[in-house]
Amino acid sequence: MDSTELPADSLMRVAVDLVILTVVDGVLHVALVTRGIAPFRGRPALPGGFVRADEDLAQAAQRELAEETGIELGSGHLEQLASYGAVGxxxxxxxxxxxHLALIPAERLRGGGDARTADWCPVDAVLADAGRLAFDHARVLADGLERAASKIEYTSVAASLCPPEFTVGQLREVYQAVWRRPVDPRNFHRKVTSAEDFLVPVPGGRSHGAGRPAQLYRVGPATLLRPPMDRQTIN
Amino acid sequence: MDSTELPADSLMRVAVDLVILTVVDGVLHVALVTRGIAPFRGRPALPGGFVRADEDLAQAAQRELAEETGIELGSGHLEQLASYGAVGxxxxxxxxxxxHLALIPAERLRGGGDARTADWCPVDAVLADAGRLAFDHARVLADGLERAASKIEYTSVAASLCPPEFTVGQLREVYQAVWRRPVDPRNFHRKVTSAEDFLVPVPGGRSHGAGRPAQLYRVGPATLLRPPMDRQTIN
DNA sequence: TCTTTAATCGTCAACTTGACGATTAACGCC
DNA sequence: GGCGTTAATCGTCAAGTTGACGATTAAAGA
Structure with a gap:
């Protein structure tokens, strides 16, 4: 394990940062912490921390996710986003x-407790004052939002923002929140229910609440949606 | 710049590796070096090297690209692919x-000279014996190929694998090489020429060679192709 | 000149999409 | 219990896109 033959000037610290998104009442939220130490003390930042010597990148991301949101990533989704290494x-x-980008259902949110816990902030409000974000987190957040918006176009990850069983209406709310754009209920319903293996109806499962009861679905085995939905054109 | 307050066990070496692709005579090639030192001495590997203290990730990637292929990335394309940090x-x-993923036109290839220079290997041959690749480069290469295949579905980056002026036929050859699948010339022609701002015809530009001369094009201002081409369905 | 090779234009039926009307089934309220 | 409100779901239709594939065109080479 001696690495004296390796160049010393490539020794750097490696961290993970998390763009954790969820949809609460039709509004996209991102998890932010308030930095308690310098630099950027008192400023909002994405949750994150340094990678430890004995864990890989995905493990570090999951650990930080658990530490800062108390979420164990059950039905949620976690993927690597990009790396940021500007010198300064x-x-x-x-x-x-x-x-990393994490998409988790709102129902699994823990009422923020201790100081280590992240707060859920409406994305619109955060973007309106993105300059306050620590480090280069404004760019990381922007990249994460773009990734989420494009990924739900052609995959079923949007279901990661819903409870395990959900209605077409709930799924549509997620799309609208992530795309910041209204989606026609009838065309959306036709699209997602006619896509093979995309959604599986829960036998006998029906929603409650106002309006006509809706069929409950689970994510299907198909992870890809073909042809994709087009957020530019839709509606 | 003192960083004693940072955890010492997150100090790691950071490197860049390159998946450099090009299309020669309708066949997809990847640039590989033969390792001259341990570990994996004598085995093929992706070009790469350590990031220096004074350069960011993209700069390091460009430097390695220039050092190992002699390419200055003129009309080519370079993007970050993903990070790999398994412990062992x-x-x-x-x-x-x-x-990182680099897509460069075949015409800019330099006849590999010194030992530092990478060799161009047909991707099929490399994949057939992917186990010989050093480190986790088999996975990195697979991820790079998948990225390239999916990215040309909805962007104009395929043109980065062509000379600055090219025919629809040349562009189609690129798609076929990257997708490993035949594409109907008539439907392909209709698709790319009817997509707004995707290709711009070069006035008076016509190709030579066998067959009816073809119109020459340049990449248009549109970087996205909507709706995308579907490599699953096409033909 | 004839054959071969590509490029490009056309045709057509099948499918998908956006726009939007109509119906259905619960809820809350009088 | 009847009524308005809210959503879900089904239908319709014209417009646009796609895959399959025929036909034509223009050069190179024999």
Whole structure:
């Protein structure tokens, strides 16, 4: 394990940062912490932390997710987003951050408790004052939002933002929240229910609440939606 | 710049690896080097190297690209692919590699000279014996190929694998090479020429060679192709 | 000149999409 | 219990796109 033959100037700190998204009442929220230490003390930041010597990148991301949101990633989704390594992005020294994107259902939110816990902030409000975000987190967040918006076009990950059983209406709310754009209920219903293996109806499962009761669905075995939905054109 | 307050066990080496693709005579090739030092001495590997203290990730990738292929990335395309940080991926110690994908036109290839220069290998042959690749480069290559195949579905990056001026037929050859699948010339022609701002005809530009001369095009201002082409369905 | 090779234009039926009307089935309220 | 409200779901239709594939065109080479 001696690595004296390796160049010393490539020794850097490696961190993970998390763009954790959820949809509450039709509004997209992102998990943010308030930094308690310098640099950027008191400023909002994405949850994250340094990768430990004995864990890989995905493990570090899952650990931070659990530590800062109390979420164990059951029906949620976690994927690597991109890495950010500009020379001066952290004033403490060279830090390369491997950002991850997490999509979790609102029902699994824990009422923010201790100081370590992240707060859920409406994305619109955060973007309106993105300059306050620590480090290069404004860009990381923007990249995460773009990734989420494009990924639900052609995959079934949007269901990760819903409870395990959900209605077409709930799924549509997720699309509208992530795309920041209204989606026609009738065409959306036709699209997602006619896509093979995309949704599986729960036998006898019906929703409650106002309006006509809706069929409950679970995500189907198809992870890809073909042809994809087009957020530019839709409606 | 003192960073004593940061955890020491997150100090790692950061490298860039490159999946450099090009199409020669309708066949997809990837640039590989033969490792001259341990570990994996004598085995094929993706070009790459450690990130220096004064350069960011994209700069490191461009530097390695220039060093190992002599390519200055004119009309080519370079994007970040993903990061790989499994604990034991490099026996010399903890190394996190930020992989990049480069797509370059065949015409810019330099006849491999010195030992530092990479060799162009047909992708099929490399995949047939992917186990010989050093480190986790088999997975990195697979991810790069998948990225390239999916990205040309909905963007104009395929043109990065063509010379600055090219025919529809040349572009189609690129698609066929990357997708490993035949594409109908008539439908392909209709699709790419009718997509707004995707291709711009070069006034008076006509190809030579066998068969009816073809109109020459340049990439248009539109970077996205909507609706995308579907490599699953096409033909 | 004839054959071969590509490029490009056309045709057509099948499918998908956006727009939007109509119906259905619960809820809350009088 | 009847009524308005809210959603879900079904239908319709014209417009656009796609896959399959025929036909024509223009050059190179024999």
């Amino acid at each position: 992005r952290d004033p403490r020294g060279r830090v390369v951050s491997v950002a | 991926r490099d026996p010399r110690g903890r190394v996190v590699s930020v992989a």
